[in-house]
Amino acid sequence: MAELTLRDAISLGLREAMDNDPRVIIMGEDVGAYNGAYVVTKGFLEEYGESRIIDTPISEAGFVGAGIGAAMAGLKPVVEIMTINFSLMASDQIINNAAKIHYMSGGQYSAPIIIRTVTGGGAGLAATHSQSFEGFYATIPGLKVLTPAFPDDALGLLRTAFKDNNPILYCEHALLYNVRGEIPDDSSFEVPFGKAKTRRNGSDITLVGYGRSVHTALLAAEKLQERNVDAEVIDLRTLRPLDIQTLIESTQKTHRCVVIEETWATGGFGSYVAYEIQKNAFDDLDGPVLHIGGLDVPAPYARNLEIMTIPNEQWILDAVEKEFGL
Amino acid sequence: MQVLEKTEIQPSELLNLYRDMKIIRLFEEKCSQLYMQGKIRGFLHLYIGEEAIAVGLASALNEDDHIITHYRDHGHALARGLEPRAIMAELCGKATGTSFGRGGSMHIFDASKNFAGGHAIVGGHLPLAAGLALAAKQLNEDRIVVCFFGDGALNQGEFHETMNLASVWKLPVLFFLENNFYGMGSHIDRTFAGGSKVHTIADRYKIPNSRIDGMDVLAVREASIDAIAKIRKTSKPYLLEAVTYRFQGHSMADPVTYRDRDEVDKWRPRDPIALLKEMLLEAGHASEKLIGRLDEEANLTVEDATQFAESSPDPDPNDLTKNIYA
Numbered sequence: 001m002a003e004l005t006l007r008d009a010i011s012l013g014l015r016e017a018m019d020n021d022p023r024v025i026i027m028g029e030d031v032g033a034y035n036g037a038y039v040v041t042k043g044f045l046e047e048y049g050e051s052r053i054i055d056t057p058i059s060e061a062g063f064v065g066a067g068i069g070a071a072m073a074g075l076k077p078v079v080e081i082m083t084i085n086f087s088l089m090a091s092d093q094i095i096n097n098a099a100k101i102h103y104m105s106g107g108q109y110s111a112p113i114i115i116r117t118v119t120g121g122g123a124g125l126a127a128t129h130s131q132s133f134e135g136f137y138a139t140i141p142g143l144k145v146l147t148p149a150f151p152d153d154a155l156g157l158l159r160t161a162f163k164d165n166n167p168i169l170y171c172e173h174a175l176l177y178n179v180r181g182e183i184p185d186d187s188s189f190e191v192p193f194g195k196a197k198t199r200r201n202g203s204d205i206t207l208v209g210y211g212r213s214v215h216t217a218l219l220a221a222e223k224l225q226e227r228n229v230d231a232e233v234i235d236l237r238t239l240r241p242l243d244i245q246t247l248i249e250s251t252q253k254t255h256r257c258v259v260i261e262e263t264w265a266t267g268g269f270g271s272y273v274a275y276e277i278q279k280n281a282f283d284d285l286d287g288p289v290l291h292i293g294g295l296d297v298p299a300p301y302a303r304n305l306e307i308m309t310i311p312n313e314q315w316i317l318d319a320v321e322k323e324f325g326l
Numbered sequence: 327m328q329v330l331e332k333t334e335i336q337p338s339e340l341l342n343l344y345r346d347m348k349i350i351r352l353f354e355e356k357c358s359q360l361y362m363q364g365k366i367r368g369f370l371h372l373y374i375g376e377e378a379i380a381v382g383l384a385s386a387l388n389e390d391d392h393i394i395t396h397y398r399d400h401g402h403a404l405a406r407g408l409e410p411r412a413i414m415a416e417l418c419g420k421a422t423g424t425s426f427g428r429g430g431s432m433h434i435f436d437a438s439k440n441f442a443g444g445h446a447i448v449g450g451h452l453p454l455a456a457g458l459a460l461a462a463k464q465l466n467e468d469r470i471v472v473c474f475f476g477d478g479a480l481n482q483g484e485f486h487e488t489m490n491l492a493s494v495w496k497l498p499v500l501f502f503l504e505n506n507f508y509g510m511g512s513h514i515d516r517t518f519a520g521g522s523k524v525h526t527i528a529d530r531y532k533i534p535n536s537r538i539d540g541m542d543v544l545a546v547r548e549a550s551i552d553a554i555a556k557i558r559k560t561s562k563p564y565l566l567e568a569v570t571y572r573f574q575g576h577s578m579a580d581p582v583t584y585r586d587r588d589e590v591d592k593w594r595p596r597d598p599i600a601l602l603k604e605m606l607l608e609a610g611h612a613s614e615k616l617i618g619r620l621d622e623e624a625n626l627t628v629e630d631a632t633q634f635a636e637s638s639p640d641p642d643p644n645d646l647t648k649n650i651y652a
Contacts, residue, residue, distance in 0.1 A: 107649040
């Protein structure tokens with residue numbers, strides 16, 4: 001077992017793919033000479049050359065579409081969109097082309113592209129640079145959406161992604177790059193899509209998250225332990241495909257469930273997850289399935305204001321106390 | 327690789343060009359009837375008047391080359407050699423259609439003919455064209471990409487982004503502008519600030535370009551042969567503008583309130599099929615009798631396709647969710 005940061009786990013997965021498959025190329029804004037805006041592709045340009053590490057103009061619709069076209073014609077492109085906020089410029093390409101080409105062509109064409117992008121707020125970048133659209137993309141049939149929260153999942157999901165023939169959004173939370181964790185030495189270690197992972201076992205309440213909200217849930221679980229409440233924490237890991245069964249089974253055991261996410265609470269993907277749990281585990285519930293999302297405001301710049309908008313462990317503790325008296 | 331030389335065209339080839347244009351004309355007229363009868367649903371955009379472009383270009387292209395196009399795509403598909411039966415069945419939403427009834431009129435695909443669609447978001451397929459070319463280049467394949475688009479796409483960001491990418495990355499793409507003067511009902515003079523020499527917009531991207539008479543199938547063929555030879559030789563893009571006119575409305579839903587009868591009448595003598603027929607008769611390449619035989623051949627092709635489509639089964643409801651994922 002080696003200990004790596006989440007950033008290095010992604011780099012490792014990308015290197016493996018570059019080494020193993022000449023069809024893999026990496027393209028995006030400043031992935032080459034600049035080493036990547038979040039330094040994930042550091043040194044790649046020197047190692048693999050500019051024919052496979054392609055710096056693009058700031059032209060999201062253009063280069064994401066080009067990645068999709070290249071995927072249709074036999075390449076396995078990894079396209080980096082610097083942040084998920086900029087994916088809006090390429091949303092026509094992602095939603096109308098990548099997600100639909102296989103179905104609409106009757107299965108004749110496919111778009112095996114991996115779109116890596118950075119999601120989440122909390123870094124003082126204000127309203128246009130602090131959004132979390134992974135849940136929105138997960139509502140679109142034809143896409144697969146991955147949200148690794150730990151280095152082992154970051155690597156394992158990426159390995160699986162390279163074997164998949166569908167368009168994939170691989171969403172890296174901006175504040176998780178330095179999270180450290182053990183990586184299995186076994187090079188055949190992979191993480192399947194559509195299989196949630198229980199990151200903490202517990203018997204009194206189930207906390208569900210994805211991306212950074214898993215870490216928030218784990219912090220809340222530690223605090224709940226001080227109140228003698230034993231929380232189970234489940235990491236969705238992939239939003240589409242979505243593993244509802246693990247959530248149902250956990251909730252049937254704990255009788256209480258809270259779904260936590262960082263995007264705006266209104267219309268959040270987590271509210272759909274909460275609906276599925278209450279529908280399927282209704283008879284075992286001691287109260288409503290709770291959904292905690294971000295505050296419905298454009299992300300403010302000032303630190304004291306921004307921290308008011310993103311769910312933290314105290315939000316979870318307050319909600320659990322108020323609703324369940326725990 | 328087969329590089330077509332611009333040689334004297336054989337009379338037999340001229341007759342093929344005539345027949346192929348006639349097939350498209352009759353096919354479109356049949357579509358119009360079927361639409362009125364409610365057998366074709368959704369939007370239906372007819373190619374009547376523009377046949378010389380698809381046929382002229384297709385006669386200059388290799389089988390390995392990619393074609394990608396917009397939603398007025400029946401003509402391109404027929405000229406490329408897709409089965410008329412399968413195209414008509416797709417329009418009728420049948421299981422035997424090119425996409426097994428998943429795409430309809432605007433989304434005709436045939437991977438076996440390197441026909442990468444039929445795309446219905448104006449300008450949205452242009453980045454895909456760059457990607458198809460990028461893959462060909464990366465895989466050292468000797469193929470080029472032909473990307474049809476209309477004057478309506480000129481004002482989309484994706485057009486400009488793709489022109490820039492194709493030039494910066496030296497991609498073998500023939501950008502084929504079908505200028506019929508109208509983006510739906512808005513005349514290009516009211517929507518485009520780039521002046522009347524529309525093709526010269528490519529100058530800003532250092533992409534060589536020229537304009538041709540899109541009603542003259544031989545002019546289209548010769549210009550296509552020239553442009554394609556240049557692209558193969560330099561592996562750089564080229565833009566061709568074919569000036570043309572659609573004799574019908576934008577779609578079947580169009581009452582054509584935005585142009586007067588006189589304008590249409592002025593274009594009538596420029597009908598590309600009538601022009602070629604006249605030339606064939608005058609040059610002694612064909613008799614009225616032979617033309618009549620070609621017309622009948624075209625008619626039989628369309629009747630056969632229609633009969634096939636109408637007698638084909640609907641798609642199996644059990645397959646509704648097939649091909650969402652590869």
